Structure formats: C-alpha cells, structure tokens
Amino acid sequence: MTESLVIIVGQFVILSVLGVAVLSAASDSWRDLLLPAAPIFGAALLAVTMTTTSWFWSAQWGVLTAVLVAGGIVALAVRKGRRPWRMSWPALGTAALVMLVSVPGLAAALIPAWIVGDNTAVMPNSSHDAYYYASESAWLKDFPIDPGPQIANVPGEGNATPAYGPMRTSLDLSVRIGQPLVHAALDFVMNTQSVQTVSPLGALWVMLVGPAAFVTARLLGTRRWLALAAAALSASSALLVHQAYQQNMDSMLGGSLAMLTIGVVLATMIAGRREQPAAPDLAENDPSAPGTPADQRRPRWTNRVVALLPRADALWLSVLILAALVAVYAEYALFVGPALVGGLFLARPRGFAARLASLAVIGLLAVAIAPSAWLRAVQIMLVSRPADAFPSPFMGSERLLVAARLLGITHAAGSPDLNLVTTLAVLLGIGLVGGLALAIFLNRHRGAWLAMIAVGVSYVVMLTQQGKGYTQYRTILLFAPLIILVAVIGWAGLAPWLQRLLALAGQRGAKAGWGVLVAATALAVVGGVGVNLKAVEGALDHSWVQRRHIDxxxxxxxxxxxxxxxxxxxxxxxxxxxxxxxxxxxxxxxxxxxxxxxxxxxxxxxxxxxxxxxxxxxxxxxxxxxxxxxxxxxxxxxxxxxxxxxxxxxxxxxxxxxxxxxxxxxxxxxxxxxxxxxxxxxxxxxxxxxxxxxxxxxxxxxxxxxxxxxxxxxxxxxxxxxxxxxxxxxxxxxxxxxxxxxxxxxxxxxxxxxxxxxxxxxxxxxxxxxxxxxxxxxxx
Incomplete structure (x- = not known):
C-alpha cells in the first residue's frame, strides 16, 4: 500500500510540474483559477505532444519534446513579464483543499491494492483492461508506433512476442492511445515498469476527476464551496470507482478532460473575447510608418475579425484540452459536442459571432496540433460493437434496482434489499433530477446543459430499447461524472435567489441563514459520498482479488x-x-x-x-x-x-x-x-x-x-x-x-x-x- 502511495505522489508531481508550465501562459487570475487542475493539463500536454512524436520515437524523446514545449511556454510567459513560479497562497490553499475532498475516491480505488498489500497490477473483477493498457504503455515506452509490434507464428520471427498483442490490436483497429502514452512517459521519468504503476495510476485518474469538476464549476460561475461539493461527489461516485475496478484507464482520464473541455471552451467562448481595438485615425497616422500598432497596419475588416477571437492565453488552453480529449477518449464527443454547440446556439443572441469564431478557431487549431489523434478518433467512431450482447446491469424490469445502481446506492452488480434503499433512492433521485432541472432553467449556460442532457439521455434510451447492453453500460459510466457536475451546478443556481431572500432577514439573519445552508450542503455531500463509498465496498471479492494479483x-x-x-x-x-x-x-x-x-x-x-x-x-x-x-x-x-x-x-x-x-x-x-x-x-x-x-x-x-x-x-x-x-x-x-x-x-x-x-x-x-x-x- 505504501508503495502505491509513493508512486501516485511521484506521478502527481510530474504531471503538476508540466501543468504549471502550461498554465504559465495564462493570466494570473486564470492561472489561480485553473491551478487545481494542473496535473490534468500536464497529462494533456503529454498526450498531445506524444500523439505525434510516438510515430517516430519512443517515450524518451516524446518526454523530451514535451519538456521543451513546456519550457518554451514558460520562456514566453517570462518574456511577457509574468512570473509563473509565483503563485498566491489562496490559490495554493484552494488547490490543496480540492485534492483533500477528492481523496475518498482515491482511497476507494486503492482498496484492491490494500487487499493484496502492494502496488503491482491487480484486476479486481473479470475485466482485463489493466493488462491491455500496461502492454501498450510498455511498448510505447521503448519503441515508436511505426512499424509497431510484428508478432509472428513462431518464436524468433517478427520483432515482438504475443505480450504486445494489445498494441498490435490498437494499431490495427485505430484504438485510442493517448492515455497509454501518458503512462509510458511517467514510467520513463520514474524508471518504473507498467506492471508496477498501472493500478496506482488508475487510482490517480479517479482522484483527478475531483479537481476537474471543481475547476469546471468555477469557470462557469459556481461559488467556491459549491464547486468543492461538485469535486467531492464526482470523485467519489460509485460509478466512477466501478470504472477503476474495471481498469478503464482511458475513460477515467477522459472524464476529467471532458469536464475541462466543456468548462474551458465555454468560458473562452463567452468570457474570453478580445477587446475591440480602437479604430485608427488614418488622417493622422501612416499605416506603413515604423512603430505603428499592428491593429493600425491591418485593414479594418481584419481588425473586426481579430476582435471576435478569444484572448491568446484562453485560446491556447482551450485548444490543448480539446486536442487532449480527442487523443485520450474521443467517444466523449457524444456529450461534449452537444454541450459546446448548445452553448453556442442556445445562449443569448448577443455575441453569437464571437462565440462562433472562437469555437471554429479552437476546433481548427486542435486539429492542427494533433492531426493523427483526430484521424484515429474518426476511425474509432466507425468500429462496430460486437460485444453488445453483454448484459448491462442498468437494464431490467426491476426499476428500483436499476435506479439504486445508477445512484450509487449499490455497486453495479449489486442486488440489495430494495426495501432498505427506497428512501435513499428517493432522496438521491431528487437531488440528481432536481439539480439537472435547475441547471436547465436557471443556469446561464442552460443551452449547453439542455443539449448535452437531451442527446445523452436520448442515446441511452435508444440503446436500452435496442438491447445493446455493452454500449448502454459504457455510455452510462461515461455520462455519470458529467451528470453529477451539472446537477451540482444546477443547485448552485439557487444561491443568488437565496441571497436575496436572506437579505430580507437583516445582516445577522443572513449570516445565520448562510451558515445553515453551508452546513446542510456539507451534510448532503458527506451523505452522498458515504452512500457511494459504502456501495463500492461490497463490489470486491477478496479471494478473487488475490487470485488476480500479479505477485x-x-x-x-x-x-x-x-x-x-x-x-x-x-x-x-x-x-x-x-x-x-x-x-x-x-x-x-x-x-x-x-x-x-x-x-x-x-x-x-x-x-x-x-x-x-x-x-x-x-x-x-x-x-x-x-x-x-x-x-x-x-x-x-x-x-x-x-x-x-x-x-x-x-x-x-x-x-x-x-x-x-x-x-x-x-x-x-x-x-x-x-x-x-x-x-x-x-x-x-x-x-x-x-x-x-x-x-x-x-x-x-x-x-x-x-x-x-x-x-x-x-x-x-x-x-x-x-x-x-x-x-x-x-x-x-x-x-x-x-x-x-x-x-x-x-x-x-x-x-x-x-x-x-x-x-x-x-x-x-x-x-x-x-x-x-x-x-x-x-x-x-
């Protein structure tokens, strides 16, 4: 167990250092806001950089390229007068607090490691994804993608043994490889083997969902204490921890990137617009004269176009995080795409041109910096799902049981006494559905949430009716962290109304009212986290976990x-x-x-x-x-x-x-x-x-x-x-x-x-x- 924690700390520090370098391009206010998500931005940089370099080089040179890119970002920031190494104490304290509320999810994900007593790979259930990702990252650590492993029928022929079968399959089927590239980079820096780090890294991906939820909520206007609630609930979701037990490494990192993509891109589209430059006085200024400002040397129509674009720092972060999402888990487009399009078309008409220009430029640049990731993403979408006969635990005639699994009252395969879960199902159901309704009706980004929920729920219903068990099951697991985030954002929309209501009670009454409200929120969050963690406890058969441990x-x-x-x-x-x-x-x-x-x-x-x-x-x-x-x-x-x-x-x-x-x-x-x-x-x-x-x-x-x-x-x-x-x-x-x-x-x-x-x-x-x-x- 101690070895797992040491590895997780090492992985966290490496990703955080890279992430802080990435954030040095942002203004001080944006950097402070995004600081809790620094490890995710670090992973994004590795995924995007190595998606290209891995075609020619092993992880060693991919890491070097990422470090050079990070160094260039820092140098450019210093040249502009910023001091990336200076971070405010409040920002550091907030980042630490976000990590702290996300630790319960990390602890739940580490239960299998606690059972077996060390950090080496363990597959707690019948899934074998840990092997798949460990095999991929082992190859990518030592070899480039091209030509990839060539596995012959007889030993001594070809350039690889059957152990690298998953890498061969991923190349043949154009399966995503962004997360294994990040894993390979971390193993190279730490001089470890993927069998030693695959399970600890999965637990880290669970914990980082919390910071992603917090930052996204803050970017979209949620108060700090409610954003902390989003972090705690998202990182401790029973469905998220179930993914950790399933060893779904890609989708866990993909969930964090999906949240940040929605938050950063929406914030960039709506709040990151450049200031309109003053129109040049051509009678007094010669556009060709040395020293004339750039906006005066450009034609007026160009100035109008430039004025529609977001600030350079916001643009860079949006491009990076979108490209990383595509490299790591392109299937999240099912939810992220509608959210961004809904944020574009279903918002107030004013500023539509600026939002459209921002989204178009972000998309084009994201393709430009990681073209192979986008090509692979298109090919992924065309892969058939032969495993759709797999029975989903979220199908069946016992609706209360399905609801209990969806709400985290029991684990995905659990069958508890339904008489005991009815009250919890009602309370948690009201919290979830009520929050989603409030997000659609009260939140300023209601267009994004309406589009995402409508598409996601419709797709799940369609899959359920068609009996496509595996796809329905995976879709729900992917959707869960986003739904929790939106529900909390929805409840946060009541805060301004409550503030005006409490103001009628005078200063002392308002202060007491806020205290009661914060305490009630904390109690609800602790209850939700506790119910979900209690549910995952019953998901593990200790003897089976021991048999599936690589000892x-x-x-x-x-x-x-x-x-x-x-x-x-x-x-x-x-x-x-x-x-x-x-x-x-x-x-x-x-x-x-x-x-x-x-x-x-x-x-x-x-x-x-x-x-x-x-x-x-x-x-x-x-x-x-x-x-x-x-x-x-x-x-x-x-x-x-x-x-x-x-x-x-x-x-x-x-x-x-x-x-x-x-x-x-x-x-x-x-x-x-x-x-x-x-x-x-x-x-x-x-x-x-x-x-x-x-x-x-x-x-x-x-x-x-x-x-x-x-x-x-x-x-x-x-x-x-x-x-x-x-x-x-x-x-x-x-x-x-x-x-x-x-x-x-x-x-x-x-x-x-x-x-x-x-x-x-x-x-x-x-x-x-x-x-x-x-x-x-x-x-x-």
Missing part, C-alpha cells in the same frame, strides 16, 4: 525461464490457459523472445499459438493446465515441469476461446459441450480441444486424461485425426480416458460429453496421468 510468482517464473532457457528463453514453453495469468506471464516474459506458447487467447494475444510444434524440455504450467512427470520448481501459482530423461506429459486446453476464460480455484478449467465432436471442418474448429505433449513414453504406455462432469453415467469421447481415440464414462463425477499416442510426442484431441449431436452441459479438464509401463508398476 512475485510471475517474477520467479521469469527467473526459471532465464535459468533454464537463457536470456532469450529458448527450450522453455508456457502452458497457462487461464486468461489473466497467461497474459501477465507473457508480459513478464516479453523480452525472452524464444519462449513458446502452444495455446494462446487470440482475442488479447492476436495468435492462437506461438510455437514451432516441437516438444520443449521445460514447461511453465499455470492454472488450467496439468502435468505428470519431473518437477524442477514450483511456487503458489506456477510449476516448472522438466520433460527430461523420465517419462512425462503436460496437457492444456487448445482453441482457448471455446473454453472458460478463468480457471477454477482448484486449477480446473471448464467448457460447454456443443454436442458435436467431429463431423466436418467447421465443427472441428468449434469443438473443445486439448493439446497433449509427452516425452519418453515407453512402448504401450498411455496418457490418461481426467474429465469432470455432473452428467453422471454419460459417455465421454475423444477423437484424434478424425477417428475415435478413446471412450470413457463419467463415474463418481470423473471420467478417465486412456489414449495411446502411438509413439508421437504431441496430439490435439477433441473432447465431447454424451452422445454426438446432443449437448450434455459443462465439463472440466482436471488432470493428466500416465499408465503403468507394461510389465512394471512404475509409470516413469
């Missing part, structure tokens, strides 16, 4: 590979069908290019195998795979098996997408019988396969597969090369199938339960053994 067993397995396979890992292969441990073991062995992987998950590793077909002397066997023979080493998670002078065999599921993704606590791994073992090529591709690798078997010695099934008495069949190789019967819950490999060292077998053509439920691979050598009682 010292992985490092020890790498040492085995180095000891027995040399620096490149030759003579070593990995059999580990459990998706989590397979991915992270491949990550740990990513620089040992000759390690083989006979069976892989192609959805993450891009290949079904990475193997030349030969039997290797050493196998690192993980959960879901089994062995019999000589054991060279063992730890709590992996076993090193030596297929040396003695007889031995190892077995693993093949065609892993047809098997369960996770091994059981006892090491077993299951699959669902499809009713067809081998009829034609198509059924063979969909059948449940196991790969058997054996060495030094005596003549006549057989490999015995152990299959567990609840279908007592059902026949179990094994086909090999189109012929039935063995049969058995489920007795006492287990069937043993004796297979003669006929002198061969490897065989890919097809397994089915029950009679062919009739699915018989699920079964599990639970072990392998060797028959006795004919004439001997010793299988070895």
């Amino acid at each position: 010292a067993a992985y490092t020890e397995a790498r040492e085995w590979a180095e000891t027995h396979g040399g620096a490149d890992g030759r003579d070593v292969a990995v059999l580990d069908p459990d998706i989590g441990s397979q991915m992270w073991l491949a990550y740990t062995l990513r620089n040992q290019t000759l390690v083989s992987y006979p069976a892989l998950r192609p959805d993450y590793m891009t290949k079904g195998s990475y193997w030349d077909g030969a039997v290797d002397p050493y196998y690192i066997v993980g959960p879901g795979a089994f062995y019999t023979g000589e054991v060279s080493d063992r730890n709590d998670r992996f076993t090193l098996v030596h297929l040396g002078a003695r007889a031995g065999a190892v077995v693993t599921p093949a065609n892993l997408v047809a098997w369960n993704a996770h091994a059981g606590a006892d090491g077993s791994i299951g699959a669902t019988d499809v009713g067809t073992i081998l009829v034609d090529a198509a059924s063979a591709a969909a059948s449940r396969k196991v790969l058997v690798l054996a060495s030094h078997l005596a003549s006549g010695q057989r490999v015995i597969l152990k299959i567990r099934s609840g279908a007592e008495g059902s026949p179990v069949s094994v086909f090999w090369d189109g012929k039935q190789a063995a049969t058995g019967t489920v007795t006492g819950g287990v069937a043993e199938l004796s297979i003669d490999l006929k002198g061969r060292e490897s065989a890919e077998l097809h397994i089915g339960i029950g009679r062919d053509g009739a699915p018989a439920g699920t079964f599990e691979l639970v072990g392998v053994d060797l028959s006795a050598v004919p004439g001997s009682a010793d299988p070895s």
